[in-house]
Amino acid sequence: MTMNFKPPRTDRRRALGLVLGSGLATGLGLIGPGPAWGASARVQGAGATFPSKVYARWAADYARQTGVDVRYQPTGSGNGIEQATRRSVDFAGSDVPLGPDALGQKRLVQIPTCVGGVVPVVNGFEPDRLRLTGEVLAAIFAGDIQRWDDARIATLNPGLSLPARRIVRVVRGDKSGSTEGLTRYLAGQSPAFAKQVGEGVMPAWPGEPLRAEGNDGMSALVRATPGAIGYVSYDRVVADGLAGVRLRNREGRWVAASEAGFRAAILHSPLYRDGSDTASLMDMRGPDSWPLTMTTFVLLDAAPATAAAVEPAMRFLYWCFLHGDALTQGTGFAPLPTAVQARLTARFAQVKPRDGQFPHYLSF
Known part of the structure; x- marks a missing residue:
């Protein structure tokens, strides 16, 4: 199945320009000389750890081109x-x-940036060898399945030698979007999990799981703990050599996490069909779709005191819309489809500074 919805960079810039070419940019006075870029400018961001490595890559390339220092602290979505x-x-x-x-x-403006996947990871198995359904995964994280050689796991893995070892659950100790995504998926797969644990950025986990701070902390703790199971973003699986599990998707196929799997989920989602960027990408149809696919977002002040105060951040984020897709390749994330990005450029115009001036974020 061909899933290449990303045109060459020049075509993408042209597509994004169609929205602004209708008069939006000139009508708002957004195209113009604006203040010059310079090394003195600095942009500070913080939040979700899930996309932090991608944002760091974008920021480094942006700094090389513009001299603007963009710093992002992975502190968690909450x-x-x-x-x-x-x-x-x-x-x-x-x-x-x-x-x-x-x-x-x-008083915030919300803009999606890219799409990735949450991946259950384990200590004691080869990568992509262990198979788990959503229901069994839910029973593990709820503490109902406590050993790796449990019959419910063995039934899904004929021929795989399962260790006679206790399962050690590792969860996030901070308010985490990855946790919210995982628990939302598990609650949809298991009524028992929905009742016992529920969904949220920091749920009340039964028992006494180990707790880790951020994606990096989760990766380190899972690697250091025999019998552990945790969850991280797919880019951490690749970078840290973690053993991800295979999940059974909505089509009944066993799939491993991949950028192709995230793109497949996008193509079968409301995000692709009608631009519903806050709609869930979890458990989408499609033979290759990864069940735990998520969109990640940035938040901007909708009514900053002055245009000058918000211009550096808006310039960086708009630049990511034009260039970030190419930089996303090979990072473990998938870019938003071009048509979706084109529609979302209008979100930038929702930022309305209180001094009555319009930010010159298109002054490239």
């Missing part, structure tokens, strides 16, 4: 939302989309 609300950063990252009411109350 903290990102809190910092965006306090206006203590120029932009924040979150894997948990806010609804219209929350965005209005907090």
Whole structure:
């Protein structure tokens, strides 16, 4: 199945320009000389750890081209939302989309950036060898299945030697979008999990699982703990050599996490069909779709005091729309489809500084 919905970079820039060419940019006064770039400019972001390595890659390339220093602290989605609300950063990252009411109350603009996957990872197995259904995975994280040689796991893995070892659950100790995504998926797969654990950025896990801070902390703790199971973003699986599991997707196929699997989930989602960027990408149809696929977002102040205050962050984020897709290749994430990106450029115009000036974020 061909899933290449990403045109060459020049075509993408042209496609994104179609939205602005209708008069939006000139009508708002967004195209113009604007203030010059310079090494003195600095952009500070914080929040979701899920996309932090991608943002670091984008920031490094942006700095090489513009001299602008962009720094992003992976503090977790919950903290990102809190910092965006306090206006203590120029932009924040979150894997948990806010609804219209929350965005209005907090006076924030929300823009999706890319798509990735949460991957259950284990210590004591070869990569992509262990098979788990959503229901069995839910029973493991709820603490109902406590040993790797449990009959429910053995039934899914004929011929695989299972260790006679206790399962050690590792969960996030911070408010995590990855946790919210995992628990949302598991609650949809298992009514028992939905009742016992529920879904959220920091649920009340039964028993006494080990707790890790951030994706990097999770990766380190799983690697150091025999019999452990945890969950990280796919890019950490690749970078850290972790053993991911195979999940049975909605089509009944056993799939390993991959960028192709994330793209397949996008193509079968409301995001691709009608641009519903806050719609879930979990458990999408498609033979290659990865069940635990998620969109990640950035948050901007919708009503900053001045245009000058928000321009550096808006310039960086808009540049990511034009160039970030090429930089996303090979990172473990998938870019948003071109048509979706073109529609979403209008979100930048929702930022309305209180000084009545318009940010010159298109001044490249």
